[in-house]
Amino acid sequence: MKKVLAIALALAMIFSLAACGGGGSAKNEKKVINYANGSQPEVLDPISSNYAKTSIVMYNIFTGLTHINADGVAELAYADSYTVSDDGLVYTFHIREDAKWSDGSDLNAKDWENGFEFHMRPENAARSYDLKKYVKNAEAYYLGECTWEEVGFHATDDYTLEITLQDPCTYFLDLCCTYIPYKTEKMEGNPDWSKNPETYITNGPFRVTKIVDQQGFYTEKNPYYYNAENVKIDEVNFIWIDDEAVELASYKNGDINVSDNLSKEADETFKSTSEYHAAEKIGCGYLTCNTEHIEKEVRQAMAYALDRETLIDLLGLAYEPATGLVPFGIHWNGKQWRDVANEKDGGPLVTYDVEKAKQILADAGYPNGEGLPTYTYICKNTETAKAQAVQNMFAQVGIDIKIDTYESSVYWDVYDTEDWDIGDDGWTGDYDDPSTNLFLWEEYREVNADGTLKDARWANDIAKQYDALMKSTYPETDNEVRMETMREAEQLIISDMPVIPTFFYTDTFLVKPEITGVVKCYIGHVFFEYADIVQK
């Protein structure tokens, strides 16, 4: 019996080998994108996660009031017009009257309201919540402190949606990309809705056909999408590949045709080819200093001692050296915010200058670092190489650090203990405005869960001035004044250096030459709505 089975198996293997040898080159008339971006995100619904990986899937199957266009900027989508009140607080959107769900049913303003209510309902404990808090009383509703009627998000008729904001927001149309409708009839009382394509109803360029946990999320063109006639791709498959080396192998042999999680080897192999794409991403890496432990002059010396160009080369990254805390990809009147600010500031705020670092230390009474303690530097175990390079660079000016590394799931808990001197950190923003990065150092961030203030972080007089400056930008409706205020805030924080900027992030990915029109926006999200496959 066993023998028979073995022979059958061996034969099956041989036949299937032969089959793939011969059949691999057959042309399929369907235009299929197989996209990989590392391992599977934990949750694949728009409520429970807002990690970039999930968002990439979500914004290909859902479309908001606005969406990212082929040039990578936000424009109206399901809203075909809007008005803003004079105080900048009330946005009235008109929803497309021909709008449909992916199952063909009508999609109206009430669906937007129901979706938002569902999202913010306390018992749903939405983890993607940050961009929703702009709406008046949304946060209070989430915390169970007010009724839905008090929240500023209501459909006034089938095609009119009125959104009232907490504060004026000049970049609100950017945020509206994330304000998507939910078909709540399929979701109420059905916690499994997001596992079944039949209940996973969407309104984006693609719709769900199959969900296989740990393997892939399969979608096809949504014929009911308002712009369906311009969508060229028939199927987009999001494939989960845990290992970078395997992702590279799959890209090379053609099993996937867009690869978004590149290993160093992939970077080196493809860097000089047309398949390699680099897009700016509004993120910045930095080292957070425990300002209770490290005095201002030492922090400044550390900032000057970092040779960011060399660091990037050593680590084989495609990043840019950070010259401040607001990265490239954020705009000021259509120009790069960073360039405008650098010009106004008379040069970059952050530079590499070993001599200056030594001078500052000597003036502060620590010539060649004498008298300084050894500082504890913490990072994830995947960032060890960077930590060692930083250690060498600091050692050149006489500052000694000790490196402690942690597993990524542990790292943020260690970080929270504040039992360290320097913590490796970084942040990628959510919308095209400097506040998406600069809000991180406002005072409310320094509060423990029990309401007490965290004592080790940045909380001196300059921090209070910074907080006041940032807060003054929220009610401000004149964009120029806001931008100037935030430039001032950035100068202020850099002068005190509670965080040492390291890199501006760049996003790199590979696309097979026959695929055109893959859009990657400033947050790092990928859109296949404008893509096409052209056989050459």
Place this chain on the structure above:
Amino acid sequence: MSRYIVKRLVAAIISMFFLITITFFLMHAIPGGPFSAGERKDLNPEIIEAIRARYGLDQPVWKQYLNYMAKLLQGDMGVSYKKTNYTVNELIGLGFPISGEIGIIAIVIALVFGIPLGVVAALKRGSWADMASMIFATIGISIPTFVIAMLLMYEFCMKHSLLPTFGWGEIRHLILPVICMCLSPIANITRLCRSSMLEVSRQDYVRTARAKGVGEGSVIFKHMLRNAILPVVTYLGPLVAALMTGSFAIERLFMIPGMGRYFVNAVTDRDYTVIMGLTIFYGAFIMLCTLLVDIAYAFIDPRVRFED
């Protein structure tokens, strides 16, 4: 016999209790948790507390333990903290059939190749066949499976594009993972089988059988192999459990949506409920396999009798 089985089952339940309790507290003792504030700078501390409270993580560990045990007794292993739309029972339901399928095929192949190789090596001791199978066995044991996996992937997927690098559902997706999974068991079975065959061949009853004029085939299969197979059967218990619950490395490399990958990801994510659920499942499965092996002894080995 039935009293023996009942005794073993009681012992298994006690072991399971200790396994669950120790894992639970060890898991909570290691630093890190499923919801950390530092990672989510965009959330207010209040919001993070609200999320933690929803999953009962705001309560003291002993209370969480009691809650967990109470639910477990009803067969509910809870909801995954990371894949919040899946229960642990569902994840096991998804992953186990896949890991199990690869495992069973690998075990069958390992037996089909391992036993004959071992027998031939023992009978032709010192010959080229013996040397060849021993070299193969040594290589099979000493090279880690992930190295073999990478080499095979390079050769068959990258260089020649004969096989896919990932996927599940077709026979071609099975080939490389099964080869990787069965190499080391084949090697082990070959070695076990060879040494026990050699030992048996020196036994008096084999000599007696030959002296009585029993045919060589009958001597090998009826008298030698039946006794020589016992170490292999012993080895089979833990092997079946290990192969059928999925290999961490192989499932990760070939993107097989099985149990092994769930386990690795759950540990790095501190997905407490999934870690617990898979540990319990694995523990129960390995106990079941060893019990079955012990029962199988009664049928294979005429010397073993369970006292009533």
